[in-house]
């Protein structure tokens with residue numbers, strides 16, 4: 001049996017061809033799944049009745065069980081979901097003036113081991129399958145009776161370490177007969193897996209790419225993000241330039257501000273020099289403190305100073321408004337838990 005929310009239009013076409021049906025059935029089934037949101041085939045009235053039992057035998061409609069929901073004072077909602085195998089994951093709903101944005105988890109645990117991040121405290125257990133990411137969106141829409149207009153793959157996990165499933169997920173979200181979330185409303189964030197950034201340059205959808213940089217030189221980045229030892233800044237930036245040449249799309253650079261670690265004037269100038277001439281947009285994120293590590297949030301003054309330097313150096317920059325930190329739903333505060341985990 002296949003998980004139905006794993007299927008892109010392409011995969012449905014292959015399936016229908018294989019069972020001797022016309023590939024156009026793919027286009028019939030997608031609106032039922034993502035517009036009407038039915039969860040049985042006998043509701044799909046324009047699909048012939050004789051096909052229903054075949055589909056029933058081949059596909060299952062999974063669900064995500066919502067264990068808890070935490071609502072922040074700013075309206076941000078964190079959902080704790082249980083997967084079929086008992087693993088727990090989190091998704092975060094942020095209501096913005098431009099719409100509803102969902103932060104989606106891509107892996108159970110994470111192997112990237114960034115020193116400052118809570119998600120990497122638990123080693124990766126497994127990739128999420130496409131359907132488990134799709135269900136985060138569908139379930140939140142159902143539970144909250146909202147339309148998700150933006151999706152960021154910035155929850156637990158490294159999306160480019162689960163590349164194929166994540167891209168199928170984004171392809172499904174974008175399908176015009178389905179949820180139809182615009183390409184530019186979709187963002188994937190990576191800590192810098194160079195070969196995948198190059199591969200992503202050739203991906204046909206115009207999805208936003210965000211890079212977790214967090215340090216302007218290799219020495220500091222090595223100490224914060226082990227991935228930098230495999231793909232140092234020179235290689236990362238060569239990949240970003242390649243990506244830009246191919247796609248002409250502006251890249252978002254994420255930079256968390258950690259007190260007296262990466263937030264000095266020296267680092268601000270260094271960052272400006274590194275980025276000068278590139279078509280990038282810098283998102284400064286005040287660090288969210290995590291119990292298990294010694295890092296602290298940059299002070300308001302240091303944040304401001306860092307921002308001002310970049311601005312004066314002609315870099316396009318914003319200082320991110322933070323959401324959900326009172327319920328540990330902010331960047332880097334999500335963690336994979338298990339039912340038997342007493343934490």
Ligand code: SAH
Nearest residue numbers: 117154157158189190191212287288331332
């Ligand atoms: N693995 C991907 C996706 C995670 S996105 C990536 O690295 O991009 C989550 C973002 O939050 C990343 O930019 C991550 O570096 C950042 N982050 C991690 N811990 C944080 C913390 N404690 N405070 C603020 N941001 C944090």
